[in-house]
Amino acid sequence: MCREPRSGTVGIVQKSTTPAVHATSLSKVYGAGSPGDVTVVALDNVTVSFPRERFTAIMGPSGSGKSTLLHCLAGLDKPTNGQVFIGGTETSSLSDGRLTALRRDRVGFVFQAFNLLPTLTAWENIVLPLDLAGRRPDQAFADAVIDGIGLRHRLGHKPSQLSGGQQQRVACARALITKPDVVFADEPTGALDSKSSADVLGFLRRSVDELGQTVVMVTHEPTAAAYADRVLFFADGRVVGELTDPTADRVLDRMKDLEKVVV
Numbered sequence: 001m002c003r004e005p006r007s008g009t010v011g012i013v014q015k016s017t018t019p020a021v022h023a024t025s026l027s028k029v030y031g032a033g034s035p036g037d038v039t040v041v042a043l044d045n046v047t048v049s050f051p052r053e054r055f056t057a058i059m060g061p062s063g064s065g066k067s068t069l070l071h072c073l074a075g076l077d078k079p080t081n082g083q084v085f086i087g088g089t090e091t092s093s094l095s096d097g098r099l100t101a102l103r104r105d106r107v108g109f110v111f112q113a114f115n116l117l118p119t120l121t122a123w124e125n126i127v128l129p130l131d132l133a134g135r136r137p138d139q140a141f142a143d144a145v146i147d148g149i150g151l152r153h154r155l156g157h158k159p160s161q162l163s164g165g166q167q168q169r170v171a172c173a174r175a176l177i178t179k180p181d182v183v184f185a186d187e188p189t190g191a192l193d194s195k196s197s198a199d200v201l202g203f204l205r206r207s208v209d210e211l212g213q214t215v216v217m218v219t220h221e222p223t224a225a226a227y228a229d230r231v232l233f234f235a236d237g238r239v240v241g242e243l244t245d246p247t248a249d250r251v252l253d254r255m256k257d258l259e260k261v262v263v
């Protein structure tokens with residue numbers, strides 16, 4: 001097991017001009033397996049890029065395909081057509097073993113339900129992806145992540161001894177500890193109160209600004225989207241709009257327009 005980090009050191013920034021994530025002509029059709037099935041087009045020919053060291057939020061009406069997009073980008077689900085590149089590596093042609101390794105080493109995922117292992121301490125949960133890969137933590141980076149989540153004094157506690165917001169900050173640290181090409185977050189604040197949400201979103205924001213990380217987050221909340229550099233709006237499985245330097249009010253106005261169109 002990796003040892004706990006020291007305090008007081010600074011994180012390390014990755015630099016590259018390749019987008020963190022790029023997808024071309026991505027489609028996902030559910031229920032196309034056998035004749036007579038009802039088919040649902042969850043993704044409809046989506047081409048999208050996520051630059052490094054940026055925080056992007058994805059918003060859209062319920063059922064518009066946001067989670068499907070995140071799962072296909074992260075290699076948790078297979079698109080029906082199209083290609084996904086993680087840091088320049090095309091993922092559809094990878095063997096199952098290589099895809100598993102890529103997901104473990106180069107992609108972080110934060111779920112609404114935290115998904116921490118209950119028998120491990122906070123620290124053991126955070127370094128689990130490194131342990132599975134047989135890697136040691138970059139001490140300076142691990143210190144910056146631990147200081148960033150503000151839970152150095154709780155690292156020996158099990159998830160059941162932590163609040164929901166604290167557990168989600170541990171989950172964010174676990175997603176970041178490998179210095180992945182990208183962290184995907186699917187409704188990371190959906191189960192949290194507003195104070196805990198602000199703690200989690202503030203940490204994700206600082207992970208981009210101070211640690212050079214890349215975050216792509218699905219959210220229903222305009223206040224959460226306002227932490228991002230850019231918001232992509234989704235409807236009917238397609239990207240239908242974009243807002244840079246969002247504020248909660250501008251996001252809300254766009255969402256109202258979208259919901260009028262969709263209803």
Ligand SMILES: Nc1ncnc2c1ncn2[C@@H]1O[C@H](COP(=O)(O)OP(=O)(O)OP(=O)(O)O)[C@@H](O)[C@H]1O
Nearest residue numbers: 030031040042060061062063064065066067068069
């Ligand atoms: N396994 C599945 N089988 C069949 N249809 C599915 C499956 N998963 C998702 N869908 C459908 O695909 C569409 C997109 O779903 P998705 O969960 O990606 O939307 P979403 O925008 O994330 O929705 P929400 O905001 O409600 O979470 C929906 O019509 C949904 O019913």
